Amino acid sequence: MSDATPAMALAAEQISAGYDRRTVLADLSVGISRGTVTALVGPNGSGKSTLLKTLARLLQLSAGAVYLDGKAIARMPTAAVARTLAVLPQGPTAPADLTVAELVEQGRYPHVGPLRMLRRQDHIAITEALTLTNTAQFADRPVDSLSGGERQRVWLALALAQSTPILLLDEPTTFLDIGHQIEVLDLVCSLNRNHGKTIIMVLHDLNHAARYADRMIALRAGQIIADGPPVTVLTPALLEQVFGVRATVLIDPITQAPVCLPYGVIKPGDPTPC
Numbered sequence: 001m002s003d004a005t006p007a008m009a010l011a012a013e014q015i016s017a018g019y020d021r022r023t024v025l026a027d028l029s030v031g032i033s034r035g036t037v038t039a040l041v042g043p044n045g046s047g048k049s050t051l052l053k054t055l056a057r058l059l060q061l062s063a064g065a066v067y068l069d070g071k072a073i074a075r076m077p078t079a080a081v082a083r084t085l086a087v088l089p090q091g092p093t094a095p096a097d098l099t100v101a102e103l104v105e106q107g108r109y110p111h112v113g114p115l116r117m118l119r120r121q122d123h124i125a126i127t128e129a130l131t132l133t134n135t136a137q138f139a140d141r142p143v144d145s146l147s148g149g150e151r152q153r154v155w156l157a158l159a160l161a162q163s164t165p166i167l168l169l170d171e172p173t174t175f176l177d178i179g180h181q182i183e184v185l186d187l188v189c190s191l192n193r194n195h196g197k198t199i200i201m202v203l204h205d206l207n208h209a210a211r212y213a214d215r216m217i218a219l220r221a222g223q224i225i226a227d228g229p230p231v232t233v234l235t236p237a238l239l240e241q242v243f244g245v246r247a248t249v250l251i252d253p254i255t256q257a258p259v260c261l262p263y264g265v266i267k268p269g270d271p272t273p274c
Helices: 048-055 078-084 100-108 120-132 148-161 178-195 206-212 236-243
Strands: 010-019 022-032 037-041 063-068 085-088 166-170 198-202 215-220 223-228 245-251 258-265
Touching: 010 048, 022 048, 022 063, 022 223, 037 048, 037 178, 037 206, 048 166, 048 198, 078 085, 085 148, 100 120, 100 148, 120 148, 148 166, 148 178, 166 178, 178 198, 178 206, 206 258, 215 236, 223 236, 236 245
Parallel strands: 037 198, 037 215, 085 166, 166 198
Antiparallel strands: 010 022, 010 063, 215 223, 245 258
């Protein structure tokens, strides 16, 4: 891909990556169009989070290249990447006694000047991020005093305060009860539809992925098994191949999204469900 032709928000070309000597992704290519919501799904260890990390330049590649707005991300200054792409990692931690407001302020650092002083627009972005995630009431509390669900929403506020056109979210609904899961995913939908943000998120809940994403990418063993609109990806055959489960797939009469209802695990020598 030419650095002068930013065809997509993010693109990976023939990438390989892993940890120590273990390869997780091998010769994988994928492109993410601007203004879309993409859900990465797959069983544990399938490479979902690894792919997200490589797209965010958090994990070094052993082969291939990742392009951000058509430019090789490996050659971009860190501040330029941080002004374009924000990441909510899996299981983030904050220094002891850091308050919510102090944590969310860090999302503005890619935008501040050489004196590291917050300006009016920075305070506006911080307030908006706290309001959108319903965490303003925690502003003066230490992050480590919050519940798991509250902390998750604060970390999302940090990512939103960064005010980037691209958001990468690794399991953003972790630790949240069902009501707050829907609240966060509705926010993701609003950020996409009303603010044009490009969003890539790792989700374990397949029905949430089908409901909130324009596109689902299903991975298994570091390879893309299926890629497309949820109605073409979330099928009984895919659930058998990728997750090893038997399921009925219905269409939600309200959202028109596919909904899977698992009813059995496929076991060797036992092809007939109970």
